[in-house]
Amino acid sequence: MTKAREDLAKWVGSEILPHERDLRLWLQRRFVAATEVEDIVQECYCRLARMTDVARIAEPRAYLFTIARNIALEHRRRASVVRFESLSEMGDGQAGIDLLSPERILAARQDVGRLQSALATLSERARRIFLMRKVEGLSQKAIAEALGVTETVVENDASRSLRTVLRLMTEAEPEAAPSQAGGAHARSH
Template sequence: MDRRELTIWIAREILPHEREVRRWLRRTVVNFHDVEDIVQECYARFAKLQSVAHIEEPRAYFRITARNIALRQLRRARIVRIDALTEIDAVTLPADEPSPERITGGRLELAHVRALIAALPDRCRRVVEMRRIEGLSQRDIARQLGVTENVVENEAARGLRQVLRQLAGERLNGGTDGTEGTDVRRAQD
């Protein structure tokens, strides 16, 4: 693996989890500078990797690397908070893989949200799909649809409000708002 590939892998697979690792470290490590040192040491170790083929779960690998560095620093320190050492030793890193129930529930919820989006008015639906699902910028959407960025912003906000309003109504009413089969379009602003 060359340096460029490694850099791309770190940016794609490790960097998105940095905030989470920093938060966890702040809860377990006293000093802000220690957190910075630990994260920096993690990146230094990642930069020395010859291959990442052995890393199946980058998020867990980052967290375990940070944990090991923090443990090493705590053990080397002259004055160690006993609770920090016990807390960091007792940490069980949750599995990165969701349970089958969570996967099924997530798929059902995704299908439901997609159905709500599909029920939006055409232009509103297209803007929401392009913005939230395809990840296009407002400028790109405006150019593709031949409208202003302001229209794109308003349509995206309106569509999102309608979907969220529908979901909130269902949750308040125990999973359904009693409008199954009705058109979501009635909730237009």
């Protein structure tokens, strides 16, 4: 893993992750239905993960909110476009259905495998916190109560876990199998 990818993961963890809760609330109030918020937040992280340099971003919070606003507006634009197709193009009723190509299925499976490998590098508590936060959408307070730890522990584990997962997911080639990784902090360059 390059130093730039590692720096990006650290930057996201320290400069972006603390604003996620506010971003979710802002999106719900201003732009989208609650069901779309998770998709927009995840797309924000995907766009951030593709960045090569964050040095010129003076206001990370404002940058994050701008990305989210632009994604929300893109979603609105796409939703307002109505596609008209002739009956002859519809054939057997499959028109308009996004059929997954073998390439897309393979890519998705590879992404899931990389995510599972990344999660396997986390401690049991960190993995549970990550899943409770990112998959189940629980608040830090609810997670802290469920696990019997402080909210600070939840916040710290969630931040470190997200940095680790983002770093491992954005690597071009996985450097080591989960059993060789030795934990989230074992690899450093």
